[in-house]
Amino acid sequence: xxxxxxxxxxxxxxxxxxxxxxxxxxGAGISADSGIPTYRGVDGIWVKGSTFHRPEExxxxxxxxxxxxxxxxxxxFRKKMFENALPNNNHFGIVEIEGLLEDQFQLITQNIxxxxxxxxxxxxxxxxxxxxxxxxxxxxxxxxxxxxNVKSKELKEDLSEEEIQGLKCPTCGNWLxxxxxxxxxxxxxxxxxxxxxxxxxxxTGILFIIGTSGATTLPLRIAHTALQYGAYIVDLNIxxxxxxxxxxxxxxxxxxxxxxxxxxxxxxxxxxKNIPKN
Numbered sequence: 001x002x003x004x005x006x007x008x009x010x011x012x013x014x015x016x017x018x019x020x021x022x023x024x025x026x027g028a029g030i031s032a033d034s035g036i037p038t039y040r041g042v043d044g045i046w047v048k049g050s051t052f053h054r055p056e057e058x059x060x061x062x063x064x065x066x067x068x069x070x071x072x073x074x075x076x077f078r079k080k081m082f083e084n085a086l087p088n089n090n091h092f093g094i095v096e097i098e099g100l101l102e103d104q105f106q107l108i109t110q111n112i113x114x115x116x117x118x119x120x121x122x123x124x125x126x127x128x129x130x131x132x133x134x135x136x137x138x139x140x141x142x143x144x145x146x147x148x149n150v151k152s153k154e155l156k157e158d159l160s161e162e163e164i165q166g167l168k169c170p171t172c173g174n175w176l177x178x179x180x181x182x183x184x185x186x187x188x189x190x191x192x193x194x195x196x197x198x199x200x201x202x203x204t205g206i207l208f209i210i211g212t213s214g215a216t217t218l219p220l221r222i223a224h225t226a227l228q229y230g231a232y233i234v235d236l237n238i239x240x241x242x243x244x245x246x247x248x249x250x251x252x253x254x255x256x257x258x259x260x261x262x263x264x265x266x267x268x269x270x271x272x273k274n275i276p277k278n
Contacts, residue, residue, distance in 0.1 A: 001256050007270050009232040013205030022101050023204040027110045029211020033088040060184040068175045075178045079131045080152030082113040091119035093264045106200045112180050125193040129180035136169040137177040187218045201225035206232040214242035236263050
């Protein structure tokens with residue numbers, strides 16, 4: 001890590017009155033130390049999905065319409081995994097940085113595990129949704145709290161009749177669905193804060209990309225927008241990824257190929273060291 005270049009970038013952002021946000025874009029890598037598998041690795045969470053279908057087919061709205069109970073069994077298993085996990089030092093490190101920066105801080109996460117919020121983060125956009133809510137799968141599209149009478153499950157544990165009824169929309173009677181983004185869906189503002197996160201990107205002075213490969217469209221667009229509007233981009237990942245090509249030969253790109261738990265404390269210290277004194 002070239003600490004001098006990173007520190008100079010941080011100093012420059014603190015001097016700005018506009019486009020001065022410190023924005024953190026996080027993905028599954030930040031939760032790996034909590035025991036939550038990443039999505040597409042050999043032991044990734046999608047490997048534990050349907051026996052008969054590729055993730056890109058199983059994790060779709062169209063498949064849910066055909067097999068809602070099967071999809072709910074998997075999502076209740078995944079929900080239980082998230083509930084049993086605890087925030088790790090990476091999540092708490094982000095909280096500490098938020099405490100230092102206050103209104104200059106924004107967090108955009110692809111994670112649906114809720115660990116950023118459980119760690120104490122407050123300025124959070126969950127662009128892939130969350131497991132705390134459900135929404136009608138048909139015309140109502142209302143976002144509702146997760147039904148209290150529906151419990152998290154083991155992978156092969158069936159839904160009870162009471163739980164099936166609890167997963168029906170109270171307005172129209174159609175199935176409720178997880179309030180998350182599936183492979184065959186598009187980002188919107190209501191669920192995924194598309195416009196809000198892009199507005200943050202335009203006003204960002206330095207964007208930290210942490211623990212995400214950028215395999216979905218909105219994170220890449222956030223990075224592209226921030227770069228277009230003059231931000232520094234810090235790519236903190238252990239290997240090259242979808243952001244690599246975007247950042248190639250860019251003067252404001254800072255590439256860090258290191259573990260999050262090693263690099264994040266250094267970033268925090270540099271921010272704390274250079275905060276303007278009133």
